[in-house]
Amino acid sequence: MPDGKEADVRANQRTQPVTGINVLRWELGNELRTLRLAAGKSIADAAKWLECSDAKISRMENGQRGAVARDVRDLCKLYGVPAQRRDQLMGLSREAVAADNATSPTIAAKFSTYLALETQARSVRNFEASFVPGLLQTELYARETITHNGEVEDVEDVEQRVQMRMDRQKRIWGEENLLQAHFIIDENVIWRPAGVDPRTRAMREEQIDRLIRATFLEHVTLQIVPYTAGFYQGMEGSTIYLLNLDSGPKSSSACYIEGVFRELFMRSHSEIASIAGKFEAMSEIALSPAGTRKFLMRLLRGNYEHWSSARPTGSAGLGKVAMS
Incomplete structure (x- = not known):
């Protein structure tokens, strides 16, 4: 876990209004992948739990698509994530969705x-x-x-x-x-x-x-x-x-x-x-x-x-x- 200073730096970075980019989705996906591996679960296990395709899990973890708060909640349950960390990740997913909505359509x-x-x-x-x-x-x-x-x-x-x-x-x-x-x-x-x-x-x-x-x-x-x-x-x-x-x-x-x-x-x-x-x-x-x-x-x-x-x-x- 980052120390207080590092956390403050990251929080400050997130508040900077940079048009057309969304690092939050990448951060969230990376965290979900780390939690899955730590729990000893496969992509197939996660997909079966959410009743979705393996491709959806892969795209979520790669930051190619957002993870809605409901999916984050359910995955955290599968991975045995503590409630406080689960709520933080759900909040991050909402921030990522908001940033996606503000993204310029001309930028891939x-x-x-x-x-x-x-x-x-x-x-x-x-x-x-x-x-x-x-x-x-x-x-x-x-x-x-x-x-x-x-x-x-x-x-x-x-x-x-x-x-x-x-x-x-x-x-x-x-x-x-x-x-x-x-x-x-x-x-x-x-x-x-x-x-x-x-x-x-x-x-x-x-x-x-x-x-x-x-x-x-x-x-x-x-x-x-x-x-x-x-x-x-x-x-x-x-x-x-x-x-x-x-x-x-x-x-x-x-x-x-x-x-x-x-x-x-x-x-x-x-x-x-x-x-x-x-x-x-x-x-x-x-x-x-x-x-x-x-x-x-x-x-x-x-x-x-x-x-x-x-x-x-x-x-x-x-x-x-x-x-x-």
Whole structure:
């Protein structure tokens, strides 16, 4: 159980009005899972007790759906939970339902949960195959990607998402409660947009400049996986987040994977360890942080070395491609 100070911190976090995210549902699900395992019960046992499907129990424990107070009460009875703790969990379920009702419909439920967990994390490891990490994006780059992702058409919703992204960045570019962050990005990210017109070229140069500035932050590690690395472990993941959590959910870590066709949380230790292993392998074959800074500075000066200009060993060498 958390001590008084830790409990006060968690209570304060819950009162912060963060639009579109709900960490309470995740907290409740995690607690129900912990209680079930401690009671020696299976998902099937819980489902039989509630007269529901195994999938419903699994989704409740993963934070993918809320647990109504009645279900919490009945599960606590099955798990032998004391009355005082039962009442606390029932209250938490009501708070989670209220937060769900206030959630923005434009933010996917699973990513909403990720955002909430990120506010409580002490460190993050993030791999991106297609876009600059959201925590490092310029406002112009963020607006461009959000506008063209095919999900949001309303200008107001676009601006809401942009502001949310900028608010998240305070833990990278601010002065307090800084997030230890390790970013790995595929070189492909740097070439999009390729500066095919003055507007996109300016956006790209501004974004590269911001990435360079990020390499000077003590709490940030930035690496680029160059084309010369060829195929590598983890490149199949469009977006990977690995969080180490500070307080809140009892789980010490969480892994979130996002792509066009899937959004999922890895919950088991073995799953998270597998993804973490791939992240470590990518770190080993990527450019070093110092090498990444040199690479970005070379690009900003206009000395572009694109994979399409590569020559076989023994030829005239790499050609320079000025994307303008």
